[in-house]
Amino acid sequence: MIFDGTNLICVIGEKNSGRRSLICSIINKFAFNPVFMDGNKWTLSPMKKSMEMLDDAELIQNSLASFDAIKIFDIENIVFDERENIPDFADLALLINDELCGRIHFSNIRGNTEDYENLKKYAYSILLVVVECSAVVNNDSEYFERLLLKLSKAVDVSPVKPRIVFALTKADMLSEEMRSRDFEKFYELFEQNAKPLLSYCLKNALMFERKAVSAFNQDNTKIFGSNGEFLEEPCFEPWEVEKLLFDMVYLAVPVIRERLKNIIYECNDTIRRRRGVFNRENIRAQLDLRQARKNLCIAIKNIYPLDNAAKYIE
């Protein structure tokens, strides 16, 4: 298992459920504009290498260079049929009031064996389950069955107990009645129709959250023409996606902090046991000791940004 203090978010969902659009809209929302939460400024920026050794010009140069890394997630790429070029992984730094508060790593699971291997390797703290709103409204039981299969597989391979967030996408397509009073009726319908998913979470004691979102715009006439095609100049204003990210970070930070603390205790324990004089000639003990020290360094280094995040979250 690889641990690096990342708020790893694994995105699962059916084909055309809007996984890529959702990731792009979150990145667009937070990378190009600040989002304020309780007066604190939240931004996402490309994850940079250690910047301690860089001089001033290199810092600015790095910042310019990182723009390319984020440009690929431009939501316009969805419109211009370049969605295939959008990577399945995004590695971003979460900054609150310009202070590093952790990493956000999005991973889009397509359902290949290899993807599940990654899930096993990286210990994702959040499983973001993308559910199309229309499936909820139409009570598409087969859809939920397929999704349950993916979810259960992801939970099974995960070495940690992840928290589940249901992103109910394409909420702009919902009727006024469903949208009213902060989606009250729609959420009732979701709890009723997506029972297999929710029961699974309850049965396995997996904490979950749900949020209706639109990756494009609350008003879809600003995106699509009467023929359903994209307008020439669509007006993208992702709706409620910021709340989705807040929810995910709120859920993930305590999980990762707890995990890192445990790793630190384990490493300390290994170091204490293996560094005795009797182990001086024992190669295995020396290797254990070296690995434990290395892991301890990584864990300690990564707990700092999470501690920063905790200031704003807990």
Next chain:
Amino acid sequence: MEKIRISMLGGSGTGKTSFFSGVIQSMIVNPIVVGNEKTRSTIMLRAKGVKQSSSYFLDDDKSDDLVQAMSNNALLANYLIDGEDVGFGMGTTDSIEFLFDLLINNIPCCEIIIADYAGELIDDPNNEAMANNLTQLCDNIAESDALIIMADSVIISKHLGNNNLIQRETGARIINMIFPTIRRVIEKRKKPLTTLVALTKSDSPQISEGMTKSNFAAISDVMYNNIYASTFSSMHRDVDSWGIIPVSAVGKGNVDEYNYFVANANIQQENIDTAIVFSIASSIAKILSDKDMIISQLTRQYRRIVPIGSRAAASREKLAKEIEEVKSQKTALEDCRSAIAQMNDVFANKINNMHRSNIDEIDAVIKK
């Protein structure tokens, strides 16, 4: 002499070169006159040199030529000769720095460097053509005292309501992304930063009457709260100054909707001089406070030396000379500050969403 660096940032075609041409027209050709009969001062620039890529042409024919070219061709190129290569004025393919003396009542008080960066820096900073100069450019930006961010007001008014599109078309996205880094770098140098968003081409007939109302208040609010919200929220309230100003290199009513001059055009730059003076105001205040500190340090050193023996006397004499020199530099800058202070009302009327640091200090000068 103290140096103040102003960097112009913006994508291709946003009007950086035209803006600069306007600087020459409005501050070299016609000086700014401030104050009433009793307190009358003039503020103007005197061209000193041009640095293109890595070589400086100081006080030679080339710099004169270039400044001459800027004062005429750039305007013509941007407004009249569409697509035809007229050389320098067609836009900036390389980064150019212009060196000026700032003259207050014809007395030089500091040097002003205005840097015009190629639009590619914002459009496509990671392309191969930029690779050779990028480090140097970034180094220059890191040394800036003021940033003037160019935003094409025609594009903004055309797409008002579609913030995502405006951000993409004006290069605001990349500026929003790099600004926190620039601010952090400048913070290390313990310098205040003035940032102005210049709404260029504000003369265009393509901008509706409603948009130009109350000094472009509607556009300015969108720029402040949406398009450049990230940039503005990264500024330091206690030391930085900022604002949004509509500018024009030719003046209203002088070009038609295709950007051609109308018959009998009466070219008048609008707000360009204000933008430059506002950009240097905080830096002057900071330099003055630094000078005060140097004077007090030198005076302390001077007093510590017991005036016994020839060596002590020589040291005291040397320090006294240094103190006098700094004081004379300070006097020139104080004239500059009091001239700038008289423009406070102008700033308040022409700059939207304005925030000023050191405002109390500048007000105190006016009261004096």
